[in-house]
Amino acid sequence: MQAKGQLRILWNTQPVEEVLADPAYPDSLKRKIELIQEIKRFAVDSIGLNPSGSYTTYYEQHGQPILWVITASEPYRLAAYQWSFPILGLFSYKGFFEKPRADREEAALKNAGLDTRIGEVSAWSTLGFFKDPILSSMLDRPVGRLAELIIHELTHGTLFIKNSLEYNENLADFVGEYGALRFMAQKYGTDSEIYRSYLAEREYDERYDEHILRGTRKLDSLYRTFGKQTPVSEKQRLKTVMITQIVETVDTLTDGQPKLIQPLTKKRKTGKLKLPNNAYFVGYLTYRKQQNQFRTEFEERFNGDFKRYFSYLKETYPSL
Template sequence: MWKKIGIGVLLILVVLGIWQHELVSYGWMQARGQVRILWNTKPVDEVLADPTYPDSLKQKIELIREIKRFAIDSLGLDKSGSYESFYDQHGKPILWVITAAEPYQLVARQWNFPILGTFSYKGFFEKDRADSTVSDLKREGYDTRTGEVSAWSTLGFLNDPILSSFLDRPVGSLAELIIHELTHGTLFIKNSLEYNENLADFVGEYGALRFLAQKYGKDSMPYRNYLATKAFYERYDDHILRGTHSLDSLYHTFKPSTPIPVKDSLKWDVIRQIVVSSDTITDERSDQTTRSIKKRRLEKLNLPNNAYFIGYLTYRKQQNRFRQEFENQFKGDFKRYLTYLKQTYPSL
């Protein structure tokens, strides 16, 4: 009997592997990538005790620990085993994310994953696999974008390590990153990617400001520079979101009979204007390094396609919603607001 059951289970697995070959292959690649990273991490305590590691690295690791404690104790995010180990990337990227969109609509290509739900992006630990997927999407007619990822969350299923790339960030950006990812581990709603990312962005920025104020004071350079950075990117957000509305309005004027060359010409004229006019965004940051970041970002932007604007909507569209809800309904009481969110929206 057990032999028959075993053969039956094996047959089911074989059929599933054939039926969902791409999903199984992708899952195996992701699992292999995660295991490779986790296998090569070092416990933070070992790193801090190792005299071969520089003091500057150890100070940043201690800072990350402090940020994590603040996020749990002061913000009320869930306790986590993440950021208690260290992975050295040796200056190399380790994860790439692709997004894709219809060429004449602001509609994202969606991918479905068991348990986690629907996502408008797909991550790859193998660059050649990401490039191959992008080539397939382009052949299908999609606008595409590939980006290197500086951090991700396994939503509490695994203990995420500190990546060496974290340590190059200014303290405000580092605090925002850690709190953003810990938010995903606290509240992540299935099939609601835009909500999840906008919420994590909101909590990351709010938490970073509170951490900087507590650690350095509101008159400190880290606090003022982060506040100025936040103000700059809010203006940048508004600029890009206005641009997406212009594109969306344009696409709604297209008819099935509109020739593709005409569509392309009008589309790229609008996108070119969005990029050119972005140079007028003011920046009050005092650090010349941060000013150069703005310049590099705008130069790198070049002529984005719909995949860029879709990705931007995923992360930034609902910022005002969270801010207004937090301030108007909860009068700035963050723990009460977080409790409300966790009770209202079932998390994975």
């Protein structure tokens, strides 16, 4: 199923050169494609990521979602459900190119008593096995988020450790954000509005990260108090109270500024909060738990020399 979906997309891509030469495509789209080429060159030349054939082709989605990813967790323990894939190892998420298949998988997991979460994905990496295309949905992103995304995925193609998904995703997030800041500083300057706006987003995101990670620690502590004799109804009540507190205190992070990222949750039509579940929190840990570890190691052991730091990582950790 995965191979079929991937090959269907690759079969329907266009070389970037053709898109740039085609008058039917708007100039705004072409400028974003040219920007991606610039970001990619920067990632290779200035950060030290491996050269790649990715982002040399374009896939038009016509406004339609292309991939759905499922995460799942035990309901009263922050323990991610894992899938095993040949060569790649264990993953705490699974992607589907067909929504009905994703829905059936999620239903089966729910029937097994697990917390689940399903969401659309706008990019992924095939780790160098294929030439990953530029997806039309990527081009809707502002410059900073686009640079983050491209550098994140190129990091996967440079260093990806089997059975270490949390490490891989945390590293790619760290490199993507660091690389985006450097790229924007070089291209636009640190005094530019576009750079300062992106930096403000990153600062808010870091506060949000800390808030959610504190929340996961509180949830973990709560779950550890549950014993075999604790009624399920009481477990669910205490869990709901804790997650409600985490959600309702998100507003304290804004410091009077408008929210810069998508809210943690949304209101139901009834006006009540639609709370996230454990699948959200274990998914967050997959991407954000080790950020401070990478930053500290980079700054203190390597004095901010990123190429030297990344060379060390590639030499230390065996990649696929």
